[in-house]
Amino acid sequence: MKFEKAARMGTILSKDYAEDFFKLLVNYQDISASEAASRLSLHIRTAQDYLDNLADLGIVNKTEVFEKKRPYFRYNLVKTKLNIYLDLSIYKKENPGEGLSRLIREKAENGANFTLARSGDEFSSVTIWEGEGRERQEHKISLTSPQGKFLFHLPFPKSRPLSIADILEKAAVGKEYAPEIQSIVDELIRQGVIEVMP
Amino acid sequence: MFFERKTKSKNILGQFWFPALLLVTFFSLFALFGPGPAFYGLGSLFLIVTIYPFMTYLRTHNSGYLVLTLFFITSSLVMITAPPAIADKRNIGLLPLFMVIMYVLMLTVGFLAINRKLRWRGEEVFELAALPIEDIKDSFSARPRPAGKVPVSKTEMIRFVDFITKNLIAFAFREENRVVFVLTLPGNDLPYLLGTKKDYLNDTWVAIDYDGNITVNITEEDYLLFKMDLDFDQICQSLGDLFSEFLELSKQGQESRIIDRMNSLRLFPLN
Numbered sequence: 001m002k003f004e005k006a007a008r009m010g011t012i013l014s015k016d017y018a019e020d021f022f023k024l025l026v027n028y029q030d031i032s033a034s035e036a037a038s039r040l041s042l043h044i045r046t047a048q049d050y051l052d053n054l055a056d057l058g059i060v061n062k063t064e065v066f067e068k069k070r071p072y073f074r075y076n077l078v079k080t081k082l083n084i085y086l087d088l089s090i091y092k093k094e095n096p097g098e099g100l101s102r103l104i105r106e107k108a109e110n111g112a113n114f115t116l117a118r119s120g121d122e123f124s125s126v127t128i129w130e131g132e133g134r135e136r137q138e139h140k141i142s143l144t145s146p147q148g149k150f151l152f153h154l155p156f157p158k159s160r161p162l163s164i165a166d167i168l169e170k171a172a173v174g175k176e177y178a179p180e181i182q183s184i185v186d187e188l189i190r191q192g193v194i195e196v197m198p
Numbered sequence: 199m200f201f202e203r204k205t206k207s208k209n210i211l212g213q214f215w216f217p218a219l220l221l222v223t224f225f226s227l228f229a230l231f232g233p234g235p236a237f238y239g240l241g242s243l244f245l246i247v248t249i250y251p252f253m254t255y256l257r258t259h260n261s262g263y264l265v266l267t268l269f270f271i272t273s274s275l276v277m278i279t280a281p282p283a284i285a286d287k288r289n290i291g292l293l294p295l296f297m298v299i300m301y302v303l304m305l306t307v308g309f310l311a312i313n314r315k316l317r318w319r320g321e322e323v324f325e326l327a328a329l330p331i332e333d334i335k336d337s338f339s340a341r342p343r344p345a346g347k348v349p350v351s352k353t354e355m356i357r358f359v360d361f362i363t364k365n366l367i368a369f370a371f372r373e374e375n376r377v378v379f380v381l382t383l384p385g386n387d388l389p390y391l392l393g394t395k396k397d398y399l400n401d402t403w404v405a406i407d408y409d410g411n412i413t414v415n416i417t418e419e420d421y422l423l424f425k426m427d428l429d430f431d432q433i434c435q436s437l438g439d440l441f442s443e444f445l446e447l448s449k450q451g452q453e454s455r456i457i458d459r460m461n462s463l464r465l466f467p468l469n
């Protein structure tokens with residue numbers, strides 16, 4: 001299941017009238033938005049949107065019917081079992097390709113401020129200024145210990161870039177931390193603090 | 199040793215503010231109140247100024263600053279005992295003795311000053327670190343950099359810290375797991391000596407932990423002391439290497455070679 005779909009399902013299930021809505025749907029052969037709204041004391045628009053969302057997710061079937069010549073929709077439940085399944089491991093950073101072999105170094109004049117940890121051999125946070133003019137605001141990113149050690153060994157601007165794997169080795173940070181290292185590297189690349197060299 | 203200086207020279211006129219202050223004080227008081235108050239005023243000024251070399255001596259154990267302290271005290275005594283002797287030559291008292299001591303100390307202080315033994319040697323350390331460095335634009339970064347490792351025991355570290363402090367090479371901050379050497383330029387030492395500045399994070403420093411890891415931090419202000427845009431990565435590494443070399447020499451009991459290296463630069467004593 002895609003994250004977006006799971007999030008929509010979560011939103012639908014989190015409504016305080018959701019359980020009552022599903023009780024109606026289970027027991028009715030089909031139901032219109034106005035019928036559901038009147039039973040649950042909801043605004044017809046709320047019931048309509050809720051049923052349309054369920055239809056989009058394939059939980060109910062939406063059928064157009066006519067009362068005399070006036071068309072409207074009736075909904076019937078098609079799924080009596082709902083599963084939300086997410087595989088979070090797909091977000092784990094991949095090492096090959098665009099991963100640990102990337103040559104990186106600090107970008108010149110990036111405006112970031114690195115705060116030294118008490119131990120003196122790693123950073124505890126990096127502060128970046130985001131936005132322009134009045135909208136400019138400070139964004140402080142707290143670092144995990146492996147991230148702090150990694151950034152402590154990041155090559156300076158204009159110096160010879162190193163691959164992420166080499167910096168990990170220099171900083172004595174285990175490969176098992178590579179995903180969280182790549183996460184902070186990607187964020188700092190996005191913020192213009194780190195540059196990737198060809 | 200012939201070399202091209204890489205740090206900017208300071209304005210030499212800045213060195214003469216203290217003698218100028220003494221002269222202005224003396225002649226102003228002389229003109230307004232006569233010789234007695236002028237001598238007493240100057241004597242009081244000497245006594246107040248004594249705090250600075252005395253604090254430096256207490257914190258560094260640099261014998262030159264003990265001599266300077268004694269010089270200021272005897273100068274003060276001369277100024278305070280002079281007015282009665284000027285008024286009546288029979289009241290000469292200990293003035294001749296104080297004057298002899300003052301002149302001897304003055305010559306000693308002059309000798310020490312010419313040999314740069316009364317100046318913080320941060321400038322020479324920068325100069326030595328910058329010797330092999332190429333220039334490159336936009337390479338500065340306001341973050342510390344690891345600069346290698348040197349094997350060191352706690353005893354060797356204590357000896358090294360004593361040497362570095364006593365010879366005014368850097369101001370040492372002892373921390374739980376490391377020692378931080380703050381490179382002090384002449385004139386920037388007062389806040390540390392008076393204890394008003396206890397945080398070195400905004401200064402240039404070299405830290406060596408008890409595992410021997412060296413970390414270097416150079417501030418933008420100090421980086422701008424160099425005449426050209428030196429490769430920042432290289433200058434940090436070079437500064438770390440320099441301290442590693444100093445530590446090795448200290449471990450071998452060859453501390454005099456460290457001083458020789460700095461003296462070989464032959465920087466102008468008043469610069």
